[in-house]
């Protein structure tokens with residue numbers, strides 16, 4: 162399925178009004194800034210963004226359903242006895258095949274700290290979401306884990322050594338134990354190359370365990386038609402993980418990333434009872450102030466939705 166606003170490589174968002182040449186030059190400069198680490202905010206990140214390791218470990222000891230933010234779009238979901246890990250990008254593991262942007266701070270938890278993983282889900286192939294050293298380490302440590310990726314990216318699951326690799330097309334459902342995972346649209350694409358050209362799709366994942374419905378949106382712009390339809394046909398959701406960061410420079414990236422206000426709208430469209438803002442505070446991908454995504458997401462949600470942001474490493478018990 163062709164996504165409505167997935168864009169075409171280095172084109173400008175239609176609404177920006179910028180001439181295409183200026184937009185291309187701006188995007189090239191933006192990617193150079195990311196590579197050079199110009200958007201890093203180490204001092205601000207040191208000021209409480211990351212949970213101290215001992216507290217993070219204590220959170221992992223919580224019994225019952227919970228969600229742990231490991232940074233960016235990496236989230237550990239423990240739902241109905243199943244453990245699901247989204248877009249895992251763990252520390253270390255430098256790889257020319259999977260170059261990572263600079264981090265604002267080191268994460269407090271490592272792979273060895275995590276409970277046994279049943280399912281890994283990948284939203285798309287961008288470097289900040291599909292990290293091959295992390296996938297290899299997970300497959301080696303948890304040989305029973307299976308991985309779900311967008312169709313076309315399955316080779317990364319196979320090469321990492323996962324015993325079971327699923328790559329459904331949009332609309333298809335995979336049954337894994339007590340979990341049912343359905344591939345849904347996202348308003349985003351994969352750009353897994355150094356020129357940042359569009360070369361694949363991006364998905365949202367509908368994750369259902371008896372008694373729980375969650376939606377993982379790893380990276381997406383906002384389109385009310387897309388998320389409104391998901392909310393109408395599949396909502397309400399108990400939990401939605403929605404991207405709130407990397408929205409600047411907005412004239413260049415508005416067709417790829419939602420603003421925090423867009424993310425609040427997505428929560429409403431999904432009819433989410435709880436929404437957690439992800440895709441912020443971890444990698445230096447954007448010139449926005451470090452805490453702007455979280456502050457603006459909470460302000461835009463204005464108490465009408467149960468919008469939350471977590472510290473990196475923090476676990477939230479989901480209750481009943």
Ligand SMILES: [Zn+2]
Nearest residue numbers: 287349350380
């Ligand atoms: Zn992306």
Ligand SMILES: [Zn+2]
Nearest residue numbers: 287289290380
């Ligand atoms: Zn991303």
